[in-house]
Amino acid sequence: MYLKNAWYVAAWSNELDQELMTRTILEKPVLLYRKENGDPVAMGNLCPHRFAPLHMGKRIGDTVQCGYHGMVFGESGKCVLNPHHGGVISPAMKVHSYPVIERNSLIWVWTGDEDAADPALIPDFSCYSADGFETIGGVMDVQANYELITDNLLDLTHADFLHEGTLSSDAITISKLETIEAGGTVWANRWCPDGIAPPVWGQLMQSQMGFDLSQKIDHWLYMRWDAPAHLLLDVGISPLGKPREDGVWVYTGHHLTPVSPTRTLYFWSIVRNHGLNDPEVDAFWKGSIEFAFNGQDKPMIEAQQAAIGNTDVNDLRPVAIPADVAGGRARRALARQIANEVKGIKPESGASPLDELLKKSAGSYAPVLPVV
């Protein structure tokens, strides 16, 4: 059971060119390409004639030709040319056309009723293309259910154990989790003052601003979740009692696209306002992500999936701790939205706009929480 009336990330903008590509979203193969004017197109990838995958064919102008028997489909998904004797085109000769939007360096695909495809439902990730920020991103193929990854992201105390020695500190796990639900959005915020700098953060602040590692710092991790699985973390450190301007911080985005119940495309980003146009800082962040996400989170989450098999994790009666509150809320919010969709209730709109938050956080050192 997936939320269908929702936007899912199909690709980073820079992954998609005029070549045909395919990605499986909610168990359905989707064909992706760009038209000659650069606009993205998304449609079902299986030719209705004999179910040959269309990405094995070729793009001709703004259309795509099946590589098996040559039926040509327009961007609307309808067959526009039957090269065979007679040339008649059955009205049934068409594939599903996915509403698609390119926004903030991502290709967003709507998997539900075409009429309900409201671009305003895309959560605000304007920071990806905001002035004064620089974004790097990538995608990981994870052999696990996407909600196990959501759980991971909504309980960042795992930094102290899974990322011990890199992202861990002495102040995260003992901090209080502030969980806020607003509309369809769940926030999981941790304000972790007066601790030691997590090594990766300390190293960054040292190299960026000559920070003395023996000093205490304040650390914050504010995670925003929107259904089905789009998360944005505002995370950083500043010298004890100082505003964020005196420290280093990033946004990190996480977009989880279910391929199947046990496989997920995990699109990640790091959005920074420090070290702009500096390839060394790029390399620093890429290396940190590779080490932490690919080398530590992915194996752990895949091991969880292997352990629980095809059973829903909640049917196995996990023993909860307070740190699970935000993950639990997101799971319930998603289940509610899926149930509502079945009943025909309109999708919930997402978080309050990001720029409000950006304004609020300017110059503040206290936790910046959304208006509830």
Added chain:
Amino acid sequence: MYLKNAWYVAAWSNELDQELMTRTILEKPVLLYRKENGDPVAMGNLCPHRFAPLHMGKRIGDTVQCGYHGMVFGESGKCVLNPHHGGVISPAMKVHSYPVIERNSLIWVWTGDEDAADPALIPDFSCYSADGFETIGGVMDVQANYELITDNLLDLTHADFLHEGTLSSDAITISKLETIEAGGTVWANRWCPDGIAPPVWGQLMQSQMGFDLSQKIDHWLYMRWDAPAHLLLDVGISPLGKPREDGVWVYTGHHLTPVSPTRTLYFWSIVRNHGLNDPEVDAFWKGSIEFAFNGQDKPMIEAQQAAIGNTDVNDLRPVAIPADVAGGRARRALARQIANEVKGIKPESGASPLDELLKKSAGSYAPVLPVV
């Protein structure tokens, strides 16, 4: 559901020597070997004692000894020696004996009732060993249902798209498909006159007879199908309005042996009457097959299979085009024969003999169709 009262190809003659080998046919492992006099033997591959595969044992004279506990089986499948204390042989100690015939360089195995195993039911592939012809052949392991391959072969318009630049022309897809059903046989014939030479054919005619590639040609593709999946294609080109003797042509055979619902052994052949004993022409044809069958048809058909999964393709409501008529007829003819088999109706005999056709085609340039 397979047609059981039928001959399937288990191997090319030159694949089988006195070593034990095994092939899985209709989901059953079959043991194959040659007796000392060279005659082929086919029997069930699992020892009835503990189900050890017999091909892991050894041949002793014309018998085979299980490699686990030493029971010895004769060519009839009956145990002929129990080396154990007492040495008693239970009448149940036997494996299924498959009727087997070596004909036209192929090992044919009958999978149904032994009494119904009529060698006359083997379709005519006498061209494989006809005077003045030379045959090369091979086998591919395809991860797809055999009927998807039959579909491929009965709609050769795919040459224009899947084999674009090698086997494609400007006259195949727009040609009319002539479909003929005679007895259990289906013919799918295309007469494609006045076109450009498909590059592979043009190159061949140029090298064999100095053909000028700027000239127009006539092209023919006459495919014969017999249940369960034995196909013979008479294909070639000749200069516009000239008889086939002035051009180049081959027979290509296709024998599809189901391993499982989603896996097929695909035995192919090229039978030519040009460039005899010329290793360069051998290499030309082997290269063309490798490029087209292994490099293009196989990936496309396997992608189709992966897309439809375990569902029957027809349950997915494919949108038909006129080019599907022959494939549809073959599917219905096979379904009818399988249904008849369940009712106990005798197997249908195959196509009219090939030599009639050969005589008719001599000196003709018009399409040579079988007598209905």
Added chain:
Amino acid sequence: MYLKNAWYVAAWSNELDQELMTRTILEKPVLLYRKENGDPVAMGNLCPHRFAPLHMGKRIGDTVQCGYHGMVFGESGKCVLNPHHGGVISPAMKVHSYPVIERNSLIWVWTGDEDAADPALIPDFSCYSADGFETIGGVMDVQANYELITDNLLDLTHADFLHEGTLSSDAITISKLETIEAGGTVWANRWCPDGIAPPVWGQLMQSQMGFDLSQKIDHWLYMRWDAPAHLLLDVGISPLGKPREDGVWVYTGHHLTPVSPTRTLYFWSIVRNHGLNDPEVDAFWKGSIEFAFNGQDKPMIEAQQAAIGNTDVNDLRPVAIPADVAGGRARRALARQIANEVKGIKPESGASPLDELLKKSAGSYAPVLPVV
């Protein structure tokens, strides 16, 4: 259906150190490690919080910390530290604790009711650590049901065929199988006098005592089976009519731990009283095991498993021979014990102690059978 009230081998003693390791036993992942004093610990490997595998965490003193969110478990399986805000520990935060015993160089784990875990139910393998004997051992990962391996071991006539030229002779298969059932134990004994020396045995006796290979020998193979699948073979040769002291012999142990219905951890041993502290004799036995078990038995048993698939071998109506009697008895004895366990009947105790047998066999050349 497994026998749960039973001891299974989880590891050789020398495989287990203070590092965390995991083995799957009866389809359940088990965490294994040693405490600081060296005592082994066995507990469920999945953290009850989110089912992260505990072996991906770390040992801290005698406890283990989950590598995902830091819950700490004591050797009893109970959570002893919750590092999170609040630090409350739910009584449900615990994993199964497996009774574990280290005996005779093996780590034995009890998979059933803790109250029924009687160390006296471990079959006697005291020879592994007896004075005057030296033991080498290993473990193989076999893709087959453990009872197929039991069958293999209880019918050693397969030596004549599967191990032809190494362990085969002219006297095994024609010998009479003496099957004895005593309590929960099944013996399968073969006394094979007046034959040629199996090549491996002949080679050993030649190198150890200058034996002349042209001489006839007596050969014995006495296999003891205890549920669920612990086997001990007393096997050797002596010059014709001479006591075992004049020949060479070993005990070989076989402990089969089901991972799943189609996968087994196979712990094997060779226990010898000849060539003590001689690395060449070590190498001789390791090479023989590698050749015979890994190179011949394993492929054959895995091929059997592949042939029968998920069906129970007995549902396929194997055709029995007298050599199957012992295997059949062991299968029925195990089925009876599993049925009894369901009814709540106490586990059966195993074989008569090994030292009685050792005393009896001293100086004898006749088959040494247990008292019934």
